Every structure is written in structure tokens, then in C-alpha cells.
Amino acid sequence: xxxxxxxxxxxxxxxxxxxLFGLFPTAMVHSFQPLTERLGKLRPDILLLDYALxxxxxxxxxxxxxxxxxxxxxxxxxxxxxxxxxxxxLKIGVKGCCLxxxxxxxxxxxxxxxxxxxxxxxxxxxxxxxxxxxxxTFEKNRIEQAVRDLLENLTRREYEIAMLVSRGDSNKKxxxxxxxxxxxxxxxxxxxxxxxxxxxxxxLALIMKDIVKSS
Amino acid sequence: xxxxxxxxxxxxxNQQKTxxxxxxxxxAPQFELLTDSPSQGIQSEERRRLAxxxxxxxxxxxARIRRLKPQILLxxxxxxxxxxxxxxxxxxxxxxGVRTLLVIDEAIEEDDLVQALACGARGFxxxxxxxxxxxxxxxxxxRGEAWVPRxxxxxxxxxxxxxxx
Numbered sequence: 001x002x003x004x005x006x007x008x009x010x011x012x013x014x015x016x017x018x019x020l021f022g023l024f025p026t027a028m029v030h031s032f033q034p035l036t037e038r039l040g041k042l043r044p045d046i047l048l049l050d051y052a053l054x055x056x057x058x059x060x061x062x063x064x065x066x067x068x069x070x071x072x073x074x075x076x077x078x079x080x081x082x083x084x085x086x087x088x089x090l091k092i093g094v095k096g097c098c099l100x101x102x103x104x105x106x107x108x109x110x111x112x113x114x115x116x117x118x119x120x121x122x123x124x125x126x127x128x129x130x131x132x133x134x135x136x137t138f139e140k141n142r143i144e145q146a147v148r149d150l151l152e153n154l155t156r157r158e159y160e161i162a163m164l165v166s167r168g169d170s171n172k173k174x175x176x177x178x179x180x181x182x183x184x185x186x187x188x189x190x191x192x193x194x195x196x197x198x199x200x201x202x203x204l205a206l207i208m209k210d211i212v213k214s215s
Numbered sequence: 216x217x218x219x220x221x222x223x224x225x226x227x228x229n230q231q232k233t234x235x236x237x238x239x240x241x242x243a244p245q246f247e248l249l250t251d252s253p254s255q256g257i258q259s260e261e262r263r264r265l266a267x268x269x270x271x272x273x274x275x276x277x278a279r280i281r282r283l284k285p286q287i288l289l290x291x292x293x294x295x296x297x298x299x300x301x302x303x304x305x306x307x308x309x310x311x312g313v314r315t316l317l318v319i320d321e322a323i324e325e326d327d328l329v330q331a332l333a334c335g336a337r338g339f340x341x342x343x344x345x346x347x348x349x350x351x352x353x354x355x356x357x358r359g360e361a362w363v364p365r366x367x368x369x370x371x372x373x374x375x376x377x378x379x380x
Contacts, residue, residue: 090372126363132375133329136378
């Protein structure tokens with residue numbers, strides 16, 4: 001397992017190295033620009049990132065890093081995070097947020113936890129995670145219900161055609177399967193799009209796939 | 216310091232209730248277990264029983280929880296997560312001030328557990344816990360915190376991110 005250390009703070013780098021000494025190979029960078037390059041080349045398993053790294057412009061830069069090496073687990077170190085910042089970092093895909101003054105043993109513990117696929121953040125955020133989970137689930141269910149209500153307006157034939165579209169079938173193939181003309185298929189599709197308030201078959205396919213998945 | 220009022224709802228019939236009851240009694244006066252006490256009168260018990268005829272499990276449970284008004288509800292379940300989720304959703308709507316802690320056995324699938332948390336449970340403990348665990352969990356939930364192990368939070372975050380897409 002390779003760990004990339006990104007900081008220009010000597011004390012922070014020293015503590016990280018003490019925590020990882022003899023356990024994992026490490027590489028080091030001291031500013032944002034070389035970091036993106038080395039991240040892409042080395043593809044480390046874990047990146048320990050100083051939130052005060054020169055050139056790093058808060059969450060936008062971190063999103064860029066995540067896109068460069070999507071498999072790399074990013075752990076951010078800072079002298080302090082507000083709940084909001086820590087939450088936003090977790091939401092964009094950061095795996096851990098730590099205070100800069102963690103000792104060597106704590107750093108090793110963070111690495112163990114993160115490498116097992118878990119997250120590292122302060123306990124008070126668990127409550128926010130649960131509240132957000134309830135909120136997004138409720139919203140998702142509400143949208144699915146609204147779509148189901150719209151689908152109920154479809155006739156049996158229209159529903160049949162919508163399901164065939166979700167399988168990726170062309171109008172020609174649908175016409176053959178249902179023993180109708182292609183022109184009739186197109187007419188049905190126009191009616192389906194009107195009833196579902198959508199404009200194309202890609203959106204229709206996505207809706208039908210979601211419905212099948214959730215039922 | 217006033218005690219935390221707790222009620223228990225058993226999702227399945229004939230569930231083993233003794234462990235949780237004993238633990239709560241062991242932790243008195245920190246917790247006060249609210250029950251349908253016979254001291255409220257046999258007549259009122261009978262009246263309630265008759266009034267509940269024809270009600271669903273969820274309606275019954277909601278009526279009982281509204282009457283007892285606990286701060287914390289321990290929802291004892293081992294398998295029937297569907298009923299558990301129905302009750303959680305009804306609680307969210309009808310008794311929003313009641314915080315629910317699931318008491319589960321180890322056999323419950325993680326997916327079912329995530330679903331129950333998504334329906335509003337504030338955390339879970341396993342039925343084989345000791346009194347210290349129960350005290351910590353109930354007190355934390357009562358303070359408005361969640362009681363979910365760290366190992367599960369990555370799954371919950373994934374669920375949030377994929378639902379938001």
C-alpha cells in the first residue's frame with residue numbers, strides 16, 4: 001500500500017512519517033500543482049492532505065484530486081474544521097477529516113480504519129448523516145411515487161412500449177415484436193412523452209429502469 | 216437529574232423481552248420504563264383492548280406510544296423489518312418527538328438495517344448488549360446524537376450520495 005503525503009508543513013510531515021514509519025512506503029509533495037501530477041502517476045492507495053497546502057483552493061481543488069485518482073482515499077488534516085466544511089468534504093468523497101495534531105499512534109489508527117473502507121470523522125456528524133439519509137430517502141420515494149402516478153396514466157400498450165424502450169430496443173424492433181407498424185410505435189411514444197412530461201427516449205429508459213429497480 | 220422515559224415496542228409476537236426489561240430496571244432511576252400498567256385500572260385496560268379491535272399493528276403501536284409519551288422508544292425486532300419500517304414512518308409523522316433506538320439480533324441484514332435508519336431510527340444496539348452499552352446508547356439518543364457504528368457510516372454516505380444523484 002502506497003501513501004502519498006502532501007504538505008509543506010515540516011511538523012505535520014514529521015508526525016505523518018512517525019505514524020507510518022516502517023509500515024508503508026510513502027511519497028511526498030509540497031504544493032498543489034505537483035500533487036495533481038504525482039497523484040495521477042503514482043495512484044496511491046491513500047493521500048494524506050494538508051488543508052493548508054499551498055495552491056489548494058478548498059473543496060473545488062479536492063474535487064479535482066478525486067477526479068484525478070478516483071480510487072485514492074483522501075484524508076484531510078487541518079487545525080480545525082467547522083461541521084459544515086467537514087460534512088461537505090465527506091459528501092464530495094473525502095474519506096477522513098483529522099485534526100493536524102494527531103499523534104503517531106492515532107495516525108496509524110486512521111490509516112487502518114480508512115484502508116478497511118471505513119470513514120474517519122467526528123462522531124457528531126453521524127447524526128447529520130442519519131438526518132440526511134432520512135431526507136434523501138424521503139425525497140427519492142416522493143419522486144418515485146410521482147413518476148408511478150404519471151405511469152398510471154399510460155395505457156397497457158404504452159406501458160409495454162415504454163418497457164421495451166428501457167431495454168434499448170429500436171422502434172423497428174418494437175414494431176416487429178408487437179406486430180404493429182413503426183409509425184404506430186412513434187405515435188405511442190409521442191403520447192408517452194407527453195404524459196410523462198419528457199422529451200426523449202433516453203429519459204424514458206432511465207425512468208423505467210429506476211421504476212423496475214425500485215419495485 | 217430527571218430520568219429518561221423509555222417505552223418498548225415488540226415488532227414480533229412472543230419476543231424475548233426480559234433482557235431489555237432487566238437492563239432498564241438495573242439502570243433505574245436513570246431510566247423510567249413506561250408500560251401499560253394495571254394500576255391504571257382493569258376497566259380502562261378492557262376499554263382500550265376493545266377500542267383497539269380491528270386496528271392494524273402500526274395503528275395500535277402509535278396509539279400506545281401517544282398515550283405513554285416516551286422520550287425514547289426501544290423497538291425490539293429480529294426479522295420483520297417491513298413492519299419496523301412502517302412503524303418508523305408512522306412515528307415520524309405522528310410522534311415526531313419520539314426518538315427510536317432499534318434493538319436487533321445479529322441475523323439482520325445490513326441492507327434492512329440501512330432501510331430502517333433511512334425510515335427514521337436513530338441507531339441500533341444488539342439484543343446481547345450489557346447494561347453499560349444500553350445506558351450509553353439511550354443517553355446518546357436522548358441527547359439528540361445517533362448510535363451507529365463507525366464501520367456502517369461509509370455505507371450510509373454511499374446511500375446518501377447515490378440517492379442525491
